[in-house]
Amino acid sequence: MQIDQQTLNDLGIFNRIEENSIFHLLNFTVTSYGREQLQLLLAKPMPSIEQINERQKVIRYFTELIPIWTRRITNGTLLLIDRFYHTRIAPISYPSNAVTIAAYRLLNANSFGAVRYSAKQFIDFLKGIAEIRELLDNENDYPTIRSSLLVLKKMLEKPHFQIYQKKHITVADELNIGYFMQKSKGEIQNALQAFGVLEAWMSLAIACQKHDFVLPTFTERKEPYLKAEKLYHPLLQNPKPYDIQLDQESNFLFLTGANMAGKSTFIKAVGLSVYLAHLGIGVPAKQMELCYFDGLFSNIQITDNILQGESYFFNEVKRIKDTVERISDGKKWLVLIDELFKGTNVRDAMRCSVAVIEGFRKVKHSLFLLSTHLYEIENDIKHYPNILFRYFETHDTDGQLSFSYQLKEGVSNDRIGYLILQREGVIEELGRL
Numbered sequence: 001m002q003i004d005q006q007t008l009n010d011l012g013i014f015n016r017i018e019e020n021s022i023f024h025l026l027n028f029t030v031t032s033y034g035r036e037q038l039q040l041l042l043a044k045p046m047p048s049i050e051q052i053n054e055r056q057k058v059i060r061y062f063t064e065l066i067p068i069w070t071r072r073i074t075n076g077t078l079l080l081i082d083r084f085y086h087t088r089i090a091p092i093s094y095p096s097n098a099v100t101i102a103a104y105r106l107l108n109a110n111s112f113g114a115v116r117y118s119a120k121q122f123i124d125f126l127k128g129i130a131e132i133r134e135l136l137d138n139e140n141d142y143p144t145i146r147s148s149l150l151v152l153k154k155m156l157e158k159p160h161f162q163i164y165q166k167k168h169i170t171v172a173d174e175l176n177i178g179y180f181m182q183k184s185k186g187e188i189q190n191a192l193q194a195f196g197v198l199e200a201w202m203s204l205a206i207a208c209q210k211h212d213f214v215l216p217t218f219t220e221r222k223e224p225y226l227k228a229e230k231l232y233h234p235l236l237q238n239p240k241p242y243d244i245q246l247d248q249e250s251n252f253l254f255l256t257g258a259n260m261a262g263k264s265t266f267i268k269a270v271g272l273s274v275y276l277a278h279l280g281i282g283v284p285a286k287q288m289e290l291c292y293f294d295g296l297f298s299n300i301q302i303t304d305n306i307l308q309g310e311s312y313f314f315n316e317v318k319r320i321k322d323t324v325e326r327i328s329d330g331k332k333w334l335v336l337i338d339e340l341f342k343g344t345n346v347r348d349a350m351r352c353s354v355a356v357i358e359g360f361r362k363v364k365h366s367l368f369l370l371s372t373h374l375y376e377i378e379n380d381i382k383h384y385p386n387i388l389f390r391y392f393e394t395h396d397t398d399g400q401l402s403f404s405y406q407l408k409e410g411v412s413n414d415r416i417g418y419l420i421l422q423r424e425g426v427i428e429e430l431g432r433l
Contacts, residue, residue, distance in 0.1 A: 001045040001278045002295035002326070006319075010300035010336070011272045012235065013042055022272065025234055026207040026281075031075040033196030034203060041200050045278035049218045049292050051144075055280025056215045058144045062205035065135050069202055073128035077121050078192055084118035085185055092182060096175040104175065115178035122177060122188075126164035129195060130156055136198075145201060148194035155191045158184075204281050213282025216273075217289045223248040224293070224332045224367045226274065230286035233269040240405035241286070242266055246367045250388050252360065254381065255371040256412040257392030262405040263371040264300070264338050266392070270369060271298060271336045293367075294331035297323055300338040313343030320356055333366040340372055354380045361387055378411045 008014060015021035023042055029035045046052045090108035092115060093100045105112045129152045136142070136149055155161060160180045163173045181188060207213070211234060219225060226246045232239035240262070246253060257263050273283040275296055299319045320340075327333045340356065341349035354377050360368050361384050381387055391412035393404055 001047070001275075001293055002297075003045060003275065004297070006301075007271075007296055007298040007336075008043070010298040011268060011275060013272075013275070014039070020235065022235070022276075025211070026204060028203040028206040028210075029196075029199050031073065031078050031196065031199060033078055033192050034199030035196075037193070037196040037200035038203055041204070042279065045275065046280050049220065052218060052278065052280040052292075054142075054144050058142055058201055059205050059208060059215065059281055061142065062202050063209055065202070066206055066209065068135065070128045070131040072124055072131065073195065077124050077128075078195075080118055080121040081125060081181075081188065081192065084114070084122075084181060085189075087114055089114060089178075089182065092175055092179040094176060094179040096172040096179075098172075101171055101175060116171065116174045118181065119174035119177040120169075122181060123164045123169060123174075125191075125195075126156065126161055129191065130164065132195075132198060145198060148197040151190050151194035152198075155187065208282035211282075211284065213276075213284055214287060215281075216277040216283050216285075218277070219289060219291055221291045223291070224251060224334075224365060225289070225291040226270075226334070226367060227290070228270070228273060228283075228285045228288045231269055231273055231288065232284050233265050233272065234284040236265070239269075239284075242269065242407050244270060244407070246369075246388070248364050250386055251364060251366065252357070252368045252384075252387045253370065254357070254378075254387050254389050254411075255369065255391065256373070256375050256378075256389075257371075258394045258412065259373070261392035261394050261403050261412075263392060265405075266407065267300070267336050267338050267369050267371060271296060271334065274334050291332060293334050294329075295326060295333040296336075297326055297333060298336040298338075299323065299340070300336060311343060313341070316341055316343050324359070327360075327363055327366050330365060335360070335366060335368045337368070337370040340370060340374075346374070350374050350377050353377055357381050357387075358384075375411055375413055 011022070012020065013022045015023075018024045023039065026042065027035060027038055029038055046055060088111075090104070090111040092104065133149070133152055133156060136145070142149075160176070163169065163177055166173065208215075224247065226244065228242070228244050230241035231244060232241045244253075255263050255266070269284070273285060273288060274290065274293060276283045277288065277290060278293065278296075299316070323335055327335065341352045344352070353372060353374055357370065357377070358381065361381070364386070378389065382389070389409065389411050390407050391410055392406070393408055393412065395404070
């Protein structure tokens with residue numbers, strides 16, 4: 001699946017304020033290595049249904065391992081191993097004996113303490129990956145994590161690292177481990193990375209279980225298809241679920257509703273779920289079936305560029321142009337457009353919106369979700385059979401607004417902007433000027 005940085009930003013996969021990101025929601029890692037690998041996993045959707053299914057298989061297996069996963073390896077463990085390679089350590093003799101130990105302690109007191117402490121952390125790491133190796137005893141069953149398992153297996157089989165199996169570790173053992181740590185920097189760092197990969201997968205398994213995400217079903221259909229039941233946005237405290245179905249015959253969703261009614265949240269929820277599905281992990285829904293999408297492209301959070309002299313409207317146009325160029329490849333795309341052409345006057349916005357919709361609605365190999373506050377353009381497009389008209393309603397009870405956040409058939413005619421100005425006291429304040 002193709003996706004650009006703007007779409008990742010629109011969907012909130014990563015965010016400058018981490019607590020508001022999907023990454024934060026899925027991050028149950030305890031080490032910096034696991035965190036780094038989780039970021040990499042979340043930035044790389046899979047190129048085929050076969051690889052997605054393989055990832056789902058890994059998620060299912062790791063979910064079974066949650067209760068018995070090793071707790072031995074902490075972030076402190078790995079940080080102290082890292083620190084060993086950033087500390088000036090005097091060369092260590094091998095093999096260590098009483099004489100060499102005494103001499104090393106006398107001549108290199110600082111190094112002596114650092115080596116022993118680092119060796120203890122590394123032995124804990126070896127014990128931890130040995131526990132993981134027992135849990136994941138057949139790397140050939142899981143191609144997605146095979147290379148990481150083989151790295152750990154290779155390290156555990158090194159004769160000089162077998163010390164971790166001893167019940168009583170001596171000072172000589174610790175210095176011997178320190179000696180081989182000095183000689184095996186690259187290999188050890190590869191092992192730390194490999195552990196990070198496995199921890200990232202465990203984090204995703206924990207997240208899917210904790211948040212009740214469901215693994216979606218992919219269909220081999222050649223035409224675009226998306227069906228979800230009780231889909232919701234996972235970052236909301238009390239999300240309202242949606243049902244949605246789009247296919248080649250009804251591939252364009254025209255969405256209307258007042259501000260705050262839920263349009264943007266709905267579009268982001270759909271896009272996010274499709275993206276997570278293509279990562280091979282669970283989605284926030286009761287059930288989901290979809291085709292493989294070759295690309296996901298959004299037009300949600302557009303900004304101006306003062307330094308380059310580009311207006312908000314100009315950047316909206318550029319983004320639409322980019323969309324046209326991408327979907328011209330004949331492949332299956334999911335296109336998300338929220339509040340099209342906010343950067344120009346109403347008449348221009350209506351004319352531009354109709355032109356864009358009439359162009360996109362002809363593209364039958366992709367699916368489109370478009371929200372707008374320009375309800376009036378319904379008359380220009382209502383005769384197209386592949387456009388679905390849906391809206392979010394707003395209730396006004398004695399000036400008090402409420403939102404059902406339920407997707408309904410038809411087009412909204414709610415206009416609540418002036419009412420909100422009144423409710424917030426702005427009209428009254430303006431009258432006092």
